[in-house]
Amino acid sequence: xxxxxxxxxxxxxxxxxxxxxxxxxxxxxxxxxxxxxxxxxxxxxxxxxxxxxxxxxxxxxxxxxxxxxxxxxxxxxxxxxxxxxxxxxxxxxxxxxxxxxxxxxxxxxxxxxxxxxxxxxxxxxxxxxxxxxxxxxxxxxxxxxxxxxxxxxxxxxxxxxxxxxxxxxxxxxxxxxxxxxxxxxxxxxxxxxxxxxxxxxxxxxxxxxxxxxxxxxxxxxxxxxxxxxxxxxxxxxxxxxxxxxxxxxxxxxxxxxxxxxxxxxxxxxxxxxxxxxxxxxxxxxxxxxxxxxxxxxxxxxxxxxxxxxxxxxxxxxxxxxxxxxxxxxxxxxxxxxxxxxxxxxxxxxxxxxxxxxxxxxxxxxxxxxxxxxxxxxxxxxx
Numbered sequence: 059x060x061x062x063x064x065x066x067x068x069x070x071x072x073x074x075x076x077x078x079x080x081x082x083x084x085x086x087x088x089x090x091x092x093x094x095x096x097x098x099x100x101x102x103x104x105x106x107x108x109x110x111x112x113x114x115x116x117x118x119x120x121x122x123x124x125x126x127x128x129x130x131x132x133x134x135x136x137x138x139x140x141x142x143x144x145x146x147x148x149x150x151x152x153x154x155x156x157x158x159x160x161x162x163x164x165x166x167x168x169x170x171x172x173x174x175x176x177x178x179x180x181x182x183x184x185x186x187x188x189x190x191x192x193x194x195x196x197x198x199x200x201x202x203x204x205x206x207x208x209x210x211x212x213x214x215x216x217x218x219x220x221x222x223x224x225x226x227x228x229x230x231x232x233x234x235x236x237x238x239x240x241x242x243x244x245x246x247x248x249x250x251x252x253x254x255x256x257x258x259x260x261x262x263x264x265x266x267x268x269x270x271x272x273x274x275x276x277x278x279x280x281x282x283x284x285x286x287x288x289x290x291x292x293x294x295x296x297x298x299x300x301x302x303x304x305x306x307x308x309x310x311x312x313x314x315x316x317x318x319x320x321x322x323x324x325x326x327x328x329x330x331x332x333x334x335x336x337x338x339x340x341x342x343x344x345x346x347x348x349x350x351x352x353x354x355x356x357x358x359x360x361x362x363x364x365x366x367x368x369x370x371x372x373x374x375x376x377x378x379x380x381x382x383x384x385x386x387x388x389x390x391x392x393x394x395x396x397x398x399x400x401x402x403x404x405x406x407x408x409x410x411x412x413x414x415x416x417x418x419x420x421x422x423x424x425x426x427x428x429x430x431x432x433x434x435x436x437x438x439x440x
Contacts, residue, residue: 059094059099059100059101059111060094060095061091061094061095063094063099063101063108064087064090064091064094066101066108067090067094067099067101067108067111069108070108070110070111070135070136070137071111071133071135073135073137073138074135074136074137075135085244088244089241089244090113092240093113093115098113098114098115098116098156098160099111099112099113099114099133100112100113100114100149100152100153100156101149102140102145102148102149102152104140108137109136109137109140109145110134110135110136110137110140110145110146110149111133111134111135111149112131112132112133112134112135112149112150112153113131113132113133114129114130114131114153114156114157114160114162115129115130115131115132115440116128116129116130116160116238117129117130117235117236117237117238117440118222118223118235118236118238119164119166119233119234119235120226120227120231120232120233120234120235120342121232121233121340121341121342121402121432121434122230122231122232122341122342122343122344122374122432123226123227123228123229123230123231123232123342124227124340124341124342125223125226125227126163126164126337126340126341127160127161127162127163128162128164128165128166128235129153129156129157129160129162129164129165129166129332130165130166130167130235130440131150131153131157131165131166131167132167132168132440134146134149134150134153134167134170136149146174147174147177147178150174150175150177150178151178151359153165153178154178154179154330154332154359154360155359155360157332158332158333158360162332162333163331163332163333163335163336163337163340164329164330164331164332164337164340164402165180165329165330165332166180166183166235166327166328166329166330166436167180167327167328168186168325168326168327168328168439168440169326169327169328172328175328176328176396178330178359179330179331179357179358179359179360179394179395179396179399180328180329180330180396180399181328181329181330181396181397181399181400181403181405181415182326182328182329182400182405183233183327183328183329183399183400183403183404183405183434184232184233184326184327184329184403184433184434184435184436185306185324185325185326185327185435185436186303186324186325186327186435186436186437186438186439187303187304187305187306187322187323187324187325187435188301188302188303188304188322188323188324188325189301189302189304189311189320189321189322189323190299190300190301190302190320190321190322191299191300191302191310191314192298192299192300193269193270193290193291193293193294193297193298193299193300194291194294194298195291195314195315195316196287196288196290196291196294196300196310196314197288197291197292197294198291198314198315199284199287199288199291199310199313199314200284200288201281201284201285201288202280202281202284203281203284203285205256205257205281205282205284205285206256206257207254207255207256207285207286207289208254208255209253209254209255210246210253210254210255210260211246211247211253212243212244212246212247213243214246214255215239215240215242215243215246216239217255218242218246218255218260219236219238219239219242221258221259221260221276222234222236222276223236224258224278225258225259225276225277225278228278229278230342231305232403232404232432232433232434232435233403233432233433233434233435233436234305234435234436234437234438235436235438235440237438245262250264250265251263251264251273252264254286254289256277256282256285256286257282258277258278258279258282259275259276259277259278259279259282259283259286260274260275260276260286261274261275261286261289261290262274262275263275263290263300266301268297269297269298269299269300269301270290270293270297270299270300270301271300271301271302272290272300272301272302272303272304273303273437273438274303274437274438275287275290275302275304275310276437277309280309283309283310283313284313287310287313290302303437304437305435305437306433306435307433325439327436329399329400329402329403329434330395330399331363331395331398331399331402332360333360333362333363334355334363334367334378334380334398335377335378335379335380337378337402338369338376338377338378338402339375339376339377339378341376341402342374343371343374343375343376343429343430344374344428344429344431345373345374347371347372347374347425347428347429347431348371348372348425348428348429349369349370349371349372349376349422349425349426349428349429350368350369350370350425351368351369351390351391351422351425351426352366352367352368352369352381352390352391353366353367353369353390353391353392353393353398354366354367354388354390354391354392354393354418355367355392355393355394355395355398356392356393356394356395357394357395358395359395360395363395365380365381365383366380366381366382366383366384366388367379367380367381368381369426369429371429376429388418389418389419390418390419390422391416391417391418391419391420391422391423391426392416392417392418393410393415393416393417394415396415397410397415397416400415401416401426401430402430403430403432403434404430404431404432404433404434406427407420407423407424407426407427408423411423
């Protein structure tokens with residue numbers, strides 16, 4: 059799609075998700091137009107009528123601390139009169155091919171419904187975790203050092219991107235994403251957000267009705283974690299609760315003086331391996347993990363992924379080598395692309411077997427689990 063399709067795109071968005079509020083329309087336009095210019099919007103048409111559309115967003119995603127490009131699928135919309143006619147499936151098959159054409163080996167999305175995405179190879183992988191914390195509990199987290207914290211804005215976008223690369227690499231994170239510098243500059247210019255930057259961390263939070271909402275808070279040291287969370291907690295005199303997006307093992311959960319029952323919401327996201335060879339080569343692995351296993355993969359969307367692959371992992375790096383088709387049956391591990399995508403994201407082999415996503419010989423299961431071990435999460439919604 060091109061900028062000439064903008065009005066039709068706005069119309070299908072309105073019919074699928076509701077109107078873009080007037081206050082948000084200029085922001086939406088500012089994000090959509092560059093994507094149209096870059097060929098990152100795909101549309102299904104009947105003649106000149108737009109039946110459905112989807113956007114392929116450019117992200118960086120970390121797997122065991124190693125960054126790689128990610129195709130983030132968003133804005134998947136189908137006009138009401140075309141629903142139930144296979145438009146969504148046709149659109150998603152094209153999205154997967156477009157992601158490959160853009161050079162992305164992996165892709166992720168937040169599903170409004172699961173079947174259409176499963177049918178094109180996406181599988182449940184991780185979540186965006188939101189926890190409700192009493193503001194008073196955050197106020198009791200006392201700073202333990204002199205951490206310089208300043209306000210940040212659009213001009214700090216490059217520093218934030220570089221900071222995320224350092225922090226997620228050091229933490230061996232799996233799953234979190236980063237917007238590109240241009241998009242970060244857009245988000246850091248939002249006047250209603252409270253934006254603070256430290257040498258090894260940052261916080262993005264705002265009012266959300268009568269409570270505070272923390273959308274991003276990342277810290278590379280205990281001193282910075284204390285400084286930023288206590289900053290949020292300083293609002294305890296005017297609001298009782300904070301809704302915070304956190305990692306499942308976020309340090310703030312161990313900094314709280316009291317912790318028993320928690321109100322937690324997990325917003326699920328799905329993941330797909332687009333290119334088996336490149337995805338394994340680009341992923342980080344635990345340095346002590348060792349793997350040498352041959353698996354058989356079936357991908358009904360991307361034929362190049364179908365076949366037998368030798369997976370090797372050593373010294374924190376992995377390879378996937380395509381093997382010639384052998385004669386006779388294959389007794390080793392067999393996965394559809396859904397199962398391989400879930401394995402890549404750290405879903406244990408026992409879960410994959412019991413859900414029918416993995417079959418065949420199980421002698422390599424422990425080695426597969428050790429190599430692909432992960433607790434994937436995201437802080438950002440798209």
